Amino acid sequence: MRAAGRDLLLSTRDLREVVTPSPPTPLPGGLPGIQGVVIHHGEFLPVLAWEDLPGGRCLDGPPEALAVLRTRLALPLERLVRTLDELPGPWEEPEDADPARPWLGASVQLGGVVVRQLDVEGMLDLLRRFRSER
Amino acid sequence: MPLDQSFDDVWAECEDLFGQARQTLATLKEPQPAHVVQASVNALFRATHTLKGMAGMLGYPVFSKAAHRLEDIFDLMRKGRLRSTDSLIETLEAGILALESGLDSLRRGRPEPEDYLQPVRRQIGELEAMARPAEGQTQDLTTLLDLPLETLKALSDYERLRVTAVLRAGTPIHALGVCLDYATFDERLRAISETLAARGELISTLPWDLPPEREGLAFLLLWAGLTLEPLPVEAGEAMESRQLVDPAGIPASLRAPAALPPEVVPERLPEGPAPPVVPVHEAEILRLPAQRVEELEARLMTVGQLRDTTSRLLRRVEEADLEAPRALLSEMETGLLDVQKSLLQMRMxxxxxxxxxxxxxxxxxxxxxxxxxxxxxxxxxxxxxxxxxxxxxxxxxxxxxxxxxxxxxxxxxxxxxxxxxxxxxxxxxxxxxxxxxxxxxxxxxxxxxxxxxxxxxxxxxxxxxxxxxxxxxxxxxxxxxxxxxxxxxxxxxxxxxxxxxxxxxxxxxxxxxxxxxxxxxxxxxxxxxLSRAVVNCLKVRCEGQVFGIPLASVLRVQTGRTPLVGGMRVEVLGERLPLESLQACLGLRDPEAQRTFVVLTQRGGPAGRGSFEVAIGVDQVLGRGDVLLRSLPELAQTPGIMGGSPQEDGILWVVDPEAVLGLAMDSLMRRVASV
The missing domain is CATH 3.30.565.10 (Histidine kinase-like ATPase, C-terminal domain)
Structure with missing residues (x-):
């Protein structure tokens, strides 16, 4: 998938479903890392603000889809690329200086493109930290 | 592109099956007549059998295997090789509980453990070993039944085992021959079978040769119980019954429960008057995944709205009563909320x-x-x-x-x-x-x-x-x-x-x-x-957004004579209360001045401190009404907001009064500190 100006890998273990995006309603007062909420299956679903993550940036255009994580967070996506049954190696660990390291894991070459694995747990920890620091 | 949504029904059904299994096992803890025990065990056998299949379908082989082991135990019970005792029921309860916990873990995406039944592995192993008949010891007492050999051959293995187990337990077996009319035989046979099952154990229903002088269809029902009372006979029908074997006449060597473990005590018999027979009914459950309830909610609302709009407004328009539509709309809103409340109740x-x-x-x-x-x-x-x-x-x-x-x-x-x-x-x-x-x-x-x-x-x-x-x-x-x-x-x-x-x-x-x-x-x-609730709110507007303040925490709504700004004090019923704007509490842009405020109170505060009140400034009070509150998920939890309610023109945010009081005090302290 492509989001926040990067090609990213998301484990299907973390994914609940992919849905058509709808504009999120901002939360009163705002919440760092969260654009707002959308209604999904009758419940509120928070939508990630990529630009609030360290080393992240907003989408280049309107999202093509929302990836709904099992942990009830929606990721707006610029594009869904494809699914992979197996991942080729070798994996390269991220550099210490990489600001996106808290939410992006190792990288791998796929068809000549460097793709980073999304660290969902790391990203959730980051969002929780944003909230507690607020 | 749902990944596991299609399994939602399966998960829900598994939960229901576990619930039924727990309930059925609980009934077995009390003394029950033999046929009720048998029906309960059959229900448990079917439940674990279904769980086994569902786990296989979901791709959990270890779970499926564990369910299969419990299914085997229930099978041994229904075949009379294990009898219902306190220790056996406790083991099975623990087994069901272990499987149920395992299911919860799987649903959270955790890997399968090596053995779901680990907490009761020893006990289940012992039961399996004890119930297994030794080589050459399998008994079949069906030949003792006073029936033609051809009829006996029609009995299934399970039915033979039941005949054997029932006779060993000393319960007589009766044959009931029924001749029924072609037109009604299916209904009547079902009714007769249900009556027999309620009074004892219906072991088998076999086709029977019709006596030459009669027309219709004939059946032979094998029933285990002490006395077969006459059943009502309808016009054109015939029934005859007889006891097929007297258990007292069975040799003691054949009655000895060889396969039963020594510590498995005979089935508990009630002392004193017999308890009322509790028929085992498998509850018919209508399963609706949450998403469907939402859809139903939406459809019902639309239908109700359309119907009322069409019928009532049409009449009013004919009468040219222009004031009426407003009242009617209000009535419609109330009615629709009732529907929502009812649907909400379905989820509880x-x-x-x-x-x-x-x-x-x-x-x-x-x-x-x-x-x-x-x-x-x-x-x-x-x-x-x-x-x-x-x-x-x-x-x-x-x-x-x-x-x-x-x-x-x-x-x-x-x-x-x-x-x-x-x-x-x-x-x-x-x-x-x-x-x-x-x-x-x-x-x-x-x-x-x-x-x-x-x-x-x-x-x-x-x-x-x-x-x-x-x-x-x-x-x-x-x-x-x-x-x-x-x-x-x-x-x-x-x-x-x-x-x-x-x-x-x-x-x-x-x-x-x-x-x-x-x-x-x-x-x-x-x-x-509470993830959802209907909350009676005061609706207010602040910075273009609509908020709901739960009325239970609103002491008073008042309009000031002068423009109000955060940090000032206002007089309310002779008391001077601190005032802060709702905007400042929620982190919105502070308003220049407001005219109206709502007095919020914290009820039931810490012992000895009593309650305290703060005036919260708002731009406009819109009115009051019930709203269907939905809570915010963890990652969207915002200070001062309890949840929201989707409305036609956006989301109405419901404030958390206690949190807003705290935020107001924080904001007021900051104002003091910055002076």
Whole structure:
């Protein structure tokens, strides 16, 4: 998938479903890392603000889809690329200086493109930290 | 592109099956007539059989295998090779509980364990070994029935086993021949079968040769029970019955239950008058996934709205009454809300369904650990959303296991401390405002704060020289991997529980609070927001957004004579109250001036402090009304906001009065500090 100006890998273990995006309603007062909420299956679903993550940036255009994580967070996506049954190696660990390291894991070459694995747990920890620091 | 949505129905059905299995096992703890026991065991056999198939379909082979083992035990019971006893039922309850917990874990994406039935592996192994007939010992007493050989050949293996088991137990078997009319035979046969099943055990229904002088269809029903009372016969029908064998006449050697284990006592018989027969009905359950309920909710609302709009407004327009539409619309809104409330009710389950899982577990653990426990349950009638209770079950079971394993002392230790030999475990569920509260209290040894501190230092969670207060130490026990146990016990103490409890509770938007008193016991309190509720709100507008303030916390609405700004004091019924704008409380842009304020009060504050009030400035008061509140998920929880309610023109945010009071005080303090 492509989001926040990067090609990213998301484990299907973390994914609940992919849905058509709808504009999120901002939360009163705002919440760092969260654009707002959308209604999904009758419940509120928070939508990630990529630009609030360290080393992240907003989408280049309107999202093509929302990836709904099992942990009830929606990721707006610029594009869904494809699914992979197996991942080729070798994996390269991220550099210490990489600001996106808290939410992006190792990288791998796929068809000549460097793709980073999304660290969902790391990203959730980051969002929780944003909230507690607020 | 749903990944697992199609399995939602399957998960829901599994939950239902577990619920039914627990309920059926609970009925077997009381003395029941043999046919009721048999029907219950058959129902349990079918439930575990279905669970086995569903687990296979979901791709969980280990779960499927475990369900298969329980299914085998129920099969042995229904074939009469194992009889219903207290210990057998307790083992099966523990087995069902272990499988149910396993299902919860799978649903959370955790891997399959090596053996779901590990807690009862030994007991199940013993049952299997004892019930297995030795080579050449399988008995078949069907030949004792006074029936033609050809008829006996038509009996299935299971029916033969039942005949054998029933005769061994000393119950007579009767044959009921019925001749029924072509036109009504299916209905009548069903009615007769149901009557027989309610009075005893209907073993088999076989086709029967029609007597030459009659027309229609004939059946032979084999029924086990003491006396076959005459059944009502309708016009054109004929019935005849006779006892096929007298069990008293069966040789003692054939009646000896060779395959039964020595410790399996004969089926419990009630003393004194026979208890009322409780027929086992498998409840017909209409399953609706949450998403479908939402869809139904939407459709019902649309239909109701259209119908009322069409019929009532049409009449009013004809009468040219221009004032009426407003009142009618208001009425429509009320009606639709009633529909929503009813639908909301469909999603609710009683907390006692969780308690029913805890009771057998406590009983088993109490026995295994040698710690007598008095379990007190309170608030079982409280209704909560099914999904919430389902997610809470596993953490709660873990907390109960912990309390029994680590909290309560052994009887000798309790006696030495001047306590009663029997420990007490109290579980209560209650509703506090918009929160649900689950308390778990024990009168055991309490948390060992010294050990927690030592362990915290060892794990690097505390720094040398740090003087943590008890609250901080208790919070440490909720950290991942934290355990003060030197060795993992079979019950708990693996250090993989309390953090899971915390994470589950927090993901539900709740909080966990621990308190303890040495040698007096501990309290674990889970506070969870109601995920949905209908809240009567005062609707106000601030900075273009509509907010709802729960009316239960609104003391007064008042308009000031002068422009109001945050930090000033306003006079309300002779008292001067501090004023802050709702915008400042919620982190919105501070308004230049407002005219209206709402007096919020905190009721039931800490003992001795009484309540306190703050005036909250708003741009405009819009009115009042019921709103269907939906809580915010963990990652979207915003200070001062309890939840929201989707409306036609966007989301109406419902403020949390207590939080807003706190935020108002913080804001006022900042104003003072900045002067």
């Amino acid at each position: 389950v009683k907390v006692e369904s969780l308690f029913s899982r805890i009771e057998p577990m406590v009983k088993n653990l109490s026995r295994d650990l040698g710690k007598p426990v008095r379990l007190q349950l309170q608030g079982g009638e409280l209704e909560v959303e099914r999904s919430l209770l389902s997610r809470l079950a596993d953490p709660f079971l873990h907390l109960v296991r912990n309390a029994l394993d680590h909290g309560l002392e052994l009887p000798s230790e309790r006696l030495a401390q001047g306590k009663t030999e029997t420990g007490t475990l109290k579980l209560s569920a209650s509703q506090w405002g918009r929160n649900l509260r689950f308390d778990l209290r024990d009168d055991g040894r309490g948390f060992d704060l010294a050990r927690i501190e030592a362990r915290g230092l060892e794990l690097g969670l505390l720094e040398d020289g740090e003087r943590p207060d008890p609250e901080r130490l208790l919070r440490l026990s909720l950290e991942p991997g934290f355990s003060t146990q030197d060795q993992a016990s079979q019950i708990s103490g693996r250090g993989v529980g309390m953090d899971v409890v915390r994470s589950e509770v927090e993901s539900l938007g709740g909080e966990i609070h621990l308190s303890t008193e040495p040698r007096r016991g501990s309290l674990i309190r889970l506070t969870l927001p």
